[in-house]
Amino acid sequence: MVSFNTQQLARATLISAALFQSATAVANITEDSYFYGQSPPVYPSPPQPGSASWATAYAKAVALVSQMTLEEKANITVGYTPMTGCSGETGSVPRLNWPGVCLSDAGNGLRATDFVNGWPSGVHVGAAWNRNLAYQRALHMGGEFKKKGVNVALGPVVGPLGRVAEGGRNWEGISNDPYLCGALAAESVSGIQTAGVMTSVKHYIGNEQETNRVPDGDVAAVSSNIDDKTLHELYLWPFTDAVHAGTGSIMCSYNRINNSYACQNSKTLNGILKTELGFEGFVVSDWGAQHTGLDSALAGLDVVMPESTYWGVNGGNLTIAVNNGSLTEARVTDMATRLISAWYQMGQDVDFPEKGIGMALDYSTPHTPIYARDPSSQTVLLNGALEGHVLVKNTNSALPLKSPKLLSIFGYDAVAPNKMDVPSPSDVIATWTFGFESLLTYVPFISTTAPPQIAINGTIISGGGSGANAPAYISAPFDAIKEQAYLDGTSLFWDFYDNDPAIDTSSDACLVFINAFATEGSDRIGLHDDYSDALIQNVAANCSNTIVTIHNAGVRLVDQWIDHPNITAVIFAHLPGQDSGRALVQLLYGYQSFSGKLPYTVAKNESDYVNAGEPILPEGEFQLFPQDNFTEGVYIDYRGFDQKNVTPRYEFGFGLTYTTFEYSELTIEKLAGVSTSYLPPPADVIEGGIASLWDVVAQVTATITNTGSVDAAEIAQLYVGIPGGPVRQLRGFSKVDIPVGSNVTVEFDLLRRDLSEWGVTEQSWVLQSGSYPIYVGASSRDLPLVGTLTI
Structure with a gap:
């Protein structure tokens, strides 16, 4: 037996007993629309199909893998500590000149390196509703990954789908609607892979909250209990689009699905992904998401990152399992074949750069620069930033601006982040790294002394965590407004720090900039914050033409002030990437018309969301095994508002133009x-x-x-x-x-x-x-x- 874990066995016994006592047992899942938290076993793990579109790559992979020893095949299924800035690397087979692969974040652009661009985030792509633009973004972004020697881009993100309105990673995903999400994810897969880089679509599946997403001591990761119908019609839908587009990899998530960890869930991996969907590529674990050895191998996991205690150094425990009869060598062969065929499918056997080239472990020491930025990307970057802005209010033709004499500008989000403003560590609740991590270029933060939920020391172009990317520069709103003011002869007044600023009554318009921050590792504590709302109300009380711009990493409620008669225009600016300010000014002044629409529903109150929008916390008898029952079924976002006949503030798909x-x-x-x-x-x-x-x-x-x-x-x-x-x-x-x-x-x-x-x-x-x-x-x-x- 490989990596037998008695503590895990004890936990499994306890949870089985708890479920038996508290849930309705179902003998056959086809007789009931709900699993009641029980994930049925599906074995064996099917071998790679090697269908027509993969036939050549599959044949090459079979030929190469047939020359490998069992030990070599096992070795390439596990990760190693990277010698470069890659997020992870697989083992290699030097004897056969197979180099292994470099995997790196993120689905929103390459992070932790220099000489790359900061692209619009997933939610911004969703707000643009533009298939071709999604493809072009992915194509150019994929080119940067390739120039840096990255074989696998860890994205796009289609899970979370946005079931929990406060979800900390909703901004990485594209939309709360599976059709829109899937359509743009498919374009993203096609674009990145056309550039010669594999996509690893994530997080499969039911990864809808950050709260309890990973085990914590004796507390297991949250179980997303999803019925069969909802799983297929909602959460699986965008993954299906990505598989249909030919993704080379799928990343299994941290959470449990119907009480079986995602990376050892035979139903979702063997049964649905590899059988029902005919998936050709390899399944890779999220970093540290493997919790068993033999079980995960049998359930369909192919590659483990960043290393594997369970499969062992060099995959040694897999070799032992084959030799003692616990695991067939055919399963290990299939793991290796799926990985290598994806490598061939992207043409990475010909003229692919050295793994992680130019991605230094320490950028403060001399290193060889690799300039990955393509000048032709500039148009795509700007258009991507432009089209994800959504205008939701524009009364009295407040916009576009027409050569104003005096503009007053307020709010912490108007300027580029300033590291000098970061408080002492004891004041920081959450930080995010902006720029490439080894330099800690910018650190917007959420603090207890300043308001929660926001990045108080500057504009945000991305959310936080592994999905954040590395911008070449930041065009902040105030930077771009100054350039336009110079052209128009406009005078500017500004105050970025006072929450109740003095206002010149001669102002033609008052621009207020706030944000709503979110990050991997924690869910948001609400969908609005009193500090920012007070700032807006204070400005509006003294300025009859107040225009609000929100850089929002997810849903942001506005009902505290939206009906104020002096608030004439409101923009959901989302996360535009490095050309944020430049794009916004083109829209504010009418050089371009707004064209984005909401990829989610904006409610009037938090309670309007069907599932109350609150992450599930462990409680009662399940405190060791947190349960999140998706009892609302498919009725999330606008589906739920329609079902309950609840009027939103701004409905899904809404957006104004000029x-x-x-x-x-x-x-x-x-x-x-x-x-x-x-x-x-x-x-x-x-x-x-x-x-x-x-x-x-x-x-x-x-x-x-x-x-x-x-x-x-x-x-x-x-x-x-x-x-x-x-x-x-x-x-x-x-x-x-x-x-x-x-x-x-x-x-x-x-x-x-x-x-x-x-x-x-x-x-x-x-x-x-x-x-x-x-x-x-x-x-x-x-x-x-x-x-x-x-x-």
């Missing part, structure tokens, strides 16, 4: 030959599941006319009412530029997958006969075009 649009001419066409039967397993499985799920079964078109006075882009959205499910679910979007007075016809393809529900009894996707309401419009609650698709 013009107006009119929708007309809805057409709905069902394509011939659509069968309404379910898709029985086994069937023709490709990457992403049964092949016919990706067939187009219907097409929808609509016409959009720019009826205003400014050229701008509109994001048309299509929602479907699937019988028996939520009132409506996003199933299409199209971002189109429309000149003044012109119209554009948008087209949506509806796949069989888009119209199906997961059949728990059938254990397959079911396309029902009947009527499907079709809605097209500007947001989830502004849908002027309504029709019906009959199947």
Whole structure:
């Protein structure tokens, strides 16, 4: 037996007893829509399919691995302490000239190094609703990873999906809607991998909070208890898109899923990912997320990072397990084959840079610089920053600004972070590293003496933790405003530190900058903070044209002040990356129109969120084994608001531009030959599941006319009412530029997958006969075009 852990066995016995006493037992998961916290066993771990799109890479990998000894195959499944700035490195096989791979954070840009760019974060990509821009961002970002010798980019993030509004890592993800998240994640996978770098899509699966995400002493990691239907229709959806796009890797998460740790959960790894979805690549653990040896190997884990106590130095315990009959050599062979075939699939066997080149362990000592920034990235960086800004209020044509005589600027978020402002360590609740970590360039912080929940000493372009990236520079709002003021002859007054500042009554406008910070490792303690709200109210009390910009790492509530008559414009600026200020000024002054829309719902109160938006804490008999029951099912975010008929402050998909649009001419066409039967397993499985799920079964078109006075882009959205499910679910979007007075016809393809529900009894996707309401419009609650698709 490999790495037999008696403490873990005792914990497993205790939790089994607790679940037996407190939960309804189900003999067969197909007979009940809820697992009740029990994850069924699925063995053995299926070997890599080696399907047509992977055939060449698979054949090369099989040929190479066949020359390896058992010890060599085991060696490349475990991580080693990197000799470079890589986040992790696998073992190598020098005898066969196989170098191993370098894995590095993050899905938002390469961190902990120099001469790279600070890209817009995942939530900013979601707010842009732009497939091509997501692809271009990923392509250029992937090029930086490759130039630095990084084989695997640890991202994009599609879990958390945003179930918990206060989730500390929601900003790394793309959207709270699985369709939008999956569509843009697929583009991100394609872009990065076109650059020759593998993606490792994370965190698989149910990783929806930071509270209790990892074991702490005798307390186990939280168990995300998710029913079969919800798992498939919500949390698995964007991972499915990523697998369909060909991702080379999936990262298993820290949490437990139905009381089985994610990196040893045979149902989600063997049963769903590797069998149902036909995943070709390798499963890698999150850093330190392995909790067993033999069990994790049997359950489908392929590579362990950053090292493995359980599989042993050089994978020695795997070798022992094979030799004593506990583990088949075929499983170890499959681990190695999956890793190496992904390496071949990305073309990394030809002219790939040395692992981690130019990524020094200590940047304060002499090192060889590798300049990874491509000048052609500048347009993509700026456009990415521009399109993720969302204008939610603009009364009295407060924006765009028109050569103001005097602008007054307030708020801690207006300027670039200043390390001098960091308080003593005893005052710091949380820190985040901005810039490459070895230099600790900037450290925005959350403090007890200043307000919680915010980075008080400067603007934020990213959240905190392993998802933060390394900017080449920061264009802060005030920096860019000064340049514009110089061109316009505008006078500026500013006060970045006083929460109740003096205000010159001659100000044409008062710009207030606040932020809402979030970081890996802890969940937010709320969705607004009194300090920032007071600042806004104090300025608005004395300035009749107050414009608020929020750099927000997730949902930020605004109802403390949104209806104040002197607050004329509000912008959710999200996390734009290093061109933050430059992009904002182009929008404030009307050089570009706003075009972003919310990728989540902004409530009026925290309690409006279906699950109350609070991370689950251990309590009662389960204090050693925290349980988080996803009893709301698929009804998170706008689905939940619709179900409960709760009016949000700003609905999912909402956003203003500087013009107006009119929708007309809805057409709905069902394509011939659509069968309404379910898709029985086994069937023709490709990457992403049964092949016919990706067939187009219907097409929808609509016409959009720019009826205003400014050229701008509109994001048309299509929602479907699937019988028996939520009132409506996003199933299409199209971002189109429309000149003044012109119209554009948008087209949506509806796949069989888009119209199906997961059949728990059938254990397959079911396309029902009947009527499907079709809605097209500007947001989830502004849908002027309504029709019906009959199947």
